[in-house]
Amino acid sequence: MKDLLGGKGANLAEMCKLGLPVPPGFTLSTEVCNWVRDHGGRYPRGLRTEVKKALERVEGDMGRRFGNARNPLLVSVRSGARVSMPGMMDTVLNLGLNDRTVEGLAKRSGNGRFAWDAYRRFVQMYGDVVLGIKARKGEHSSPFARALDDLKRKRAATEDTDLDEKDLRQLVKTFKGIVLRRTGTPFPENPNDQLWGAIGAVFGSWDNERAIAYRRMESIPDDWGTAVSVVAMVYGNMGATSGTGVAFTRDPATGERRFYGEYLMNAQGEDVVAGIRTPQPIAKLARSSPQAWRELQAVQSMLERHYRDMQDLEFTIEDGRLFMLQCRAGKRTGFAAVRIAVEMVKERLITREEALLRIDPASLDQLLQPVFDPAAIQKARSAGRVLTRGLNAGPGAATGMIAFTPERAVAQTAAGKAVILVRIETSPEDISGMQASMGILTARGGMTSHAALVARQMGKVCVAGAGELEIDHERRRMTVAGRTYKEGDWISLDGTSGDVIEGKVPTRPSPVIRELLGRRGKGRADPVADAYHSLMRWSDSFRRLKVRTNADQPDQCRTALALGAEGIGLCRTEHMFFEGSKIDAVREMILAEDTAGREAALRKLLPLQRKDFEGIFRVMGSRPVTVRTLDPPLHEFLPQAEKDVRALARSMGIPTARLRRKISALHELNPMLGHRGCRLGMSFPEITRTQARALFEAACTVARKTGKKPRPEIMIPLVATAKELELQAAEVRSSADEVFRRRGMKIPYLLGTMIELPRAALTAAEIARTAEFFSFGTNDLTQTAYGISRDDAGRFIPLYLDKGIFPRDPFAGLDEEGVGRLMEIACAEGRASNPALKIGICGEHGGDPASVDYCHRLGLAYVSCSPYRVPIARLAAAQAALRSPMEKN
Ligand code: ADP
Numbered sequence: 028m029k030d031l032l033g034g035k036g037a038n039l040a041e042m043c044k045l046g047l048p049v050p051p052g053f054t055l056s057t058e059v060c061n062w063v064r065d066h067g068g069r070y071p072r073g074l075r076t077e078v079k080k081a082l083e084r085v086e087g088d089m090g091r092r093f094g095n096a097r098n099p100l101l102v103s104v105r106s107g108a109r110v111s112m113p114g115m116m117d118t119v120l121n122l123g124l125n126d127r128t129v130e131g132l133a134k135r136s137g138n139g140r141f142a143w144d145a146y147r148r149f150v151q152m153y154g155d156v157v158l159g160i161k162a163r164k165g166e167h168s169s170p171f172a173r174a175l176d177d178l179k180r181k182r183a184a185t186e187d188t189d190l191d192e193k194d195l196r197q198l199v200k201t202f203k204g205i206v207l208r209r210t211g212t213p214f215p216e217n218p219n220d221q222l223w224g225a226i227g228a229v230f231g232s233w234d235n236e237r238a239i240a241y242r243r244m245e246s247i248p249d250d251w252g253t254a255v256s257v258v259a260m261v262y263g264n265m266g267a268t269s270g271t272g273v274a275f276t277r278d279p280a281t282g283e284r285r286f287y288g289e290y291l292m293n294a295q296g297e298d299v300v301a302g303i304r305t306p307q308p309i310a311k312l313a314r315s316s317p318q319a320w321r322e323l324q325a326v327q328s329m330l331e332r333h334y335r336d337m338q339d340l341e342f343t344i345e346d347g348r349l350f351m352l353q354c355r356a357g358k359r360t361g362f363a364a365v366r367i368a369v370e371m372v373k374e375r376l377i378t379r380e381e382a383l384l385r386i387d388p389a390s391l392d393q394l395l396q397p398v399f400d401p402a403a404i405q406k407a408r409s410a411g412r413v414l415t416r417g418l419n420a421g422p423g424a425a426t427g428m429i430a431f432t433p434e435r436a437v438a439q440t441a442a443g444k445a446v447i448l449v450r451i452e453t454s455p456e457d458i459s460g461m462q463a464s465m466g467i468l469t470a471r472g473g474m475t476s477h478a479a480l481v482a483r484q485m486g487k488v489c490v491a492g493a494g495e496l497e498i499d500h501e502r503r504r505m506t507v508a509g510r511t512y513k514e515g516d517w518i519s520l521d522g523t524s525g526d527v528i529e530g531k532v533p534t535r536p537s538p539v540i541r542e543l544l545g546r547r548g549k550g551r552a553d554p555v556a557d558a559y560h561s562l563m564r565w566s567d568s569f570r571r572l573k574v575r576t577n578a579d580q581p582d583q584c585r586t587a588l589a590l591g592a593e594g595i596g597l598c599r600t601e602h603m604f605f606e607g608s609k610i611d612a613v614r615e616m617i618l619a620e621d622t623a624g625r626e627a628a629l630r631k632l633l634p635l636q637r638k639d640f641e642g643i644f645r646v647m648g649s650r651p652v653t654v655r656t657l658d659p660p661l662h663e664f665l666p667q668a669e670k671d672v673r674a675l676a677r678s679m680g681i682p683t684a685r686l687r688r689k690i691s692a693l694h695e696l697n698p699m700l701g702h703r704g705c706r707l708g709m710s711f712p713e714i715t716r717t718q719a720r721a722l723f724e725a726a727c728t729v730a731r732k733t734g735k736k737p738r739p740e741i742m743i744p745l746v747a748t749a750k751e752l753e754l755q756a757a758e759v760r761s762s763a764d765e766v767f768r769r770r771g772m773k774i775p776y777l778l779g780t781m782i783e784l785p786r787a788a789l790t791a792a793e794i795a796r797t798a799e800f801f802s803f804g805t806n807d808l809t810q811t812a813y814g815i816s817r818d819d820a821g822r823f824i825p826l827y828l829d830k831g832i833f834p835r836d837p838f839a840g841l842d843e844e845g846v847g848r849l850m851e852i853a854c855a856e857g858r859a860s861n862p863a864l865k866i867g868i869c870g871e872h873g874g875d876p877a878s879v880d881y882c883h884r885l886g887l888a889y890v891s892c893s894p895y896r897v898p899i900a901r902l903a904a905a906q907a908a909l910r911s912p913m914e915k916n
Pocket residue numbers: 050102103104105106113114115116117118120258259260261262263295296297341342343352353
């Protein structure tokens with residue numbers, strides 16, 4: 028029912044059905060929201076009557092009457108979409124209070140302070156959410172918050188709870204004065220008007236700026252809409268035996284199985300999350316409210332078993348009685364996602380298939396990110412650079428320059444700087460800044476604060492509630508451990524320990540990577556690393572796609588193998604050319620006046636390239652290795668700076684002017700569509716021949732020396748016509764034959780092409796007569812299918828995404844409709860003319876989960892991606908297999 032009732036509404040209903048203590052209420056569906064949006068704010072006919080009836084039922088259940096002066100019913104009006112959007116939309120509490128009902132509430136409860144506390148909260152929230160009274164530009168907080176602070180200062184009160192009934196009465200008066208001043212109308216006294224005002228505002232909050240920004244970020248469609256739940260109030264602010272809290276059934280940062288959360292006594296709603304008072308760890312509730320604690324224990328384990336997932340709970344204790352106000356699947360870090368899913372399989376709560384489908388493959392990235400080197404932290408500590416320790420809210424290591432505002436964080440990141448966002452506390456307005464930053468540091472707030480919650484979901488490093496920080500947002504300074512830092516100063520955050528460190532700190536590979544590379548050393552196994560291994564094993568048992576890697580150095584190959592790669596899908600030979608002395612020989616080859624000169628240069632290059640290939644074959648053993656012949660436009664290899672040109676001329680023994688002429692002759696107007704790819708091989712067949720020779724000689728040498736059977740696959744780039752491939756294939760085959768004859772041995776190999784031009788896709792049948800394999804080069808195929816140069820696309824792709832012209836950046840996620848159509852044609856026609864044709868993909872899309880899914884559906888043999896995305900591709904491939912109905916085994 029989530030689509031209709033929103034997550035909050037559906038789960039409240041579900042908890043009711045389970046017999047849990049939930050205050051009565053009702054939900055206006057997301058359909059109403061969309062109707063209202065389509066009809067300029069009008070409500071569908073009959074809605075008012077339905078709400079009235081539903082409210083009467085709640086009145087009956089509670090034995091109180093809405094708007095009644097002696098025994099008033101109060102309600103909360105709560106937002107809640109299909110998926111949770113923490114803090115992005117609005118909620119109003121204590122609705123139904125006015126100058127008469129507040130007296131009734133005071134008398135009935137025998138607690139005047141409580142009644143007036145509720146009233147001042149109500150006027151403040153209603154003023155903010157419904158009447159739109161917020162901080163103006165240049166103001167640091169809303170007029171309500173400032174009036175509250177002023178009064179607290181006058182009373183020398185440190186916390187809201189230090190104010191007495193008289194203070195609160197005065198505050199309500201002040202607040203109403205603010206409302207009158209800012210809106211020109213008095214605060215609405217009629218509860219019915221209040222109710223409809225709040226319903227309208229909560230529906231409207233679906234379209235507030237931050238909710239829209241959040242939807243963009245999470246790819247949530249605009250037309251889902253929010254539901255509105257109206258729930259009878261229960262009171263956590265009735266005094267010492269009341270309170271409110273949030274809890275997780277497992278640790279949302281590490282995934283450890285332990286009940287986890289925070290609470291505050293004599294508090295209401297947002298107090299815990301807002302970081303106004305520092306909350307207590309949940310375990311202390313056993314002392315302060317033993318009966319409620321026992322019940323909460325029972326409820327949490329029941330809910331986890333019922334939903335078979337980690338739950339995030341909101342509860343309130345009214346005079347010792349527990350009420351559940353919300354439950355949902357808890358947001359968690361990538362670490363926690365893996366650990367929880369795997370441990371739940373071991374606890375027999377879910378199946379392996381469910382565990383695999385539950386984890387966002389992209390979140391595995393977090394497990395592979397570097398962490399700070401403990402030795403370096405130790406050193407920083409003894410040098411006094413560890414400034415303070417906060418809560419380890421989002422694990423990982425982050426180093427960057429301080430920014431005190433989200434705007435600054437966004438601007439600096441856009442300018443290519445690494446940024447740490449430093450705030451007293453974050454609020455939903457800050458999300459773009461949080462998204463832009465490497466890490467987030469807050470002075471206030473607990474593990475369930477807004478900063479912690481959002482950072483975890485984004486997979487950002489976060490240290491929250493570092494109470495020793497004194498942050499002066501106005502002067503943009505932060506003081507800690509007796510030192511002052513300004514915007515732009517470097518700091519580091521260890522989100523795993525909570526340490527805040529001055530300056531930059533060196534990192535080392537994550538525990539998972541260290542273990543994979545056999546560098547774990549002594550010490551206990553890391554529980555997340557353990558879970559990761561199980562998860563990967565299970566992925567491999569379900570997936571049908573093979574996963575290869577794009578790598579061109581032995582070291583990269585080793586890393587990729589450790590991460591589970593089964594071969595190389597793309598070895599870019601030109602990457603090897605940039606190392607050491609090779610570049611000189613390459614430049615000589617490019618600048619040679621004639622074939623003889625070029626061959627002389629190639630003779631120098633041959634042994635170097637052969638050694639590169641040997642290194643790769645040694646690491647890759649008998650796994651397939653796809654090597655692409657020279658691809659980029661030649662001028663990319665040539666020096667541009669004047670002094671480099673002069674140096675090269677000197678080493679080649681030619682006049683600088685001649686070299687300069689030569690370089691400008693190689694200049695192209697549009698090199699990406701110019702003299703590159705197999706077109707180079709057509710002009711200079713000796714380059715292709717030399718590369719092939721180096722490859723096959725290396726394969727022979729490694730086969731002889733190691734006994735392994737290298738499996739080279741040689742790939743011709745940027746083919747548009749079958750003829751190009753035929754001619755290049757002839758060069759490769761004759762080189763191969765010559766090597767095999769001279770070495771007296773044969774290495775089986777495949778010869779194929781990249782499909783990266785629309786013409787190649789459309790004439791695949793012809794091309795497949797020569798090609799033994801196709802590899803989709805979807806980066807170029809996307810560029811050429813759209814006619815968009817990737818290097819210039821930054822100027823308008825954001826606009827296209829904003830306007831919804833592109834649902835996703837086509838260079839990040841494969842465009843199934845267009846580029847995919849070309850791939851389909853290539854697959855079908857290629858296979859028809861050559862049934863043995865092997866087809867894979869080597870564009871960066873090979874590491875994008877949605878694109879991997881598409882490749883699975885196309886029936887490709889493998890995907891290939893950069894080494895660190897191999898685990899992501901493995902899991903995504905398993906998910907694709909599990910999702911595709913034909914292959915249910
Ligand atoms: P959000 O989605 O931002 O968490 P909620 O609708 O859950 O917004 O409400 C905000 C806060 O108010 C939460 O802490 C919630 O537990 C509390 N709250 C909501 N409704 C009630 C109620 N009827 N009685 C007491 N507290 C409530």
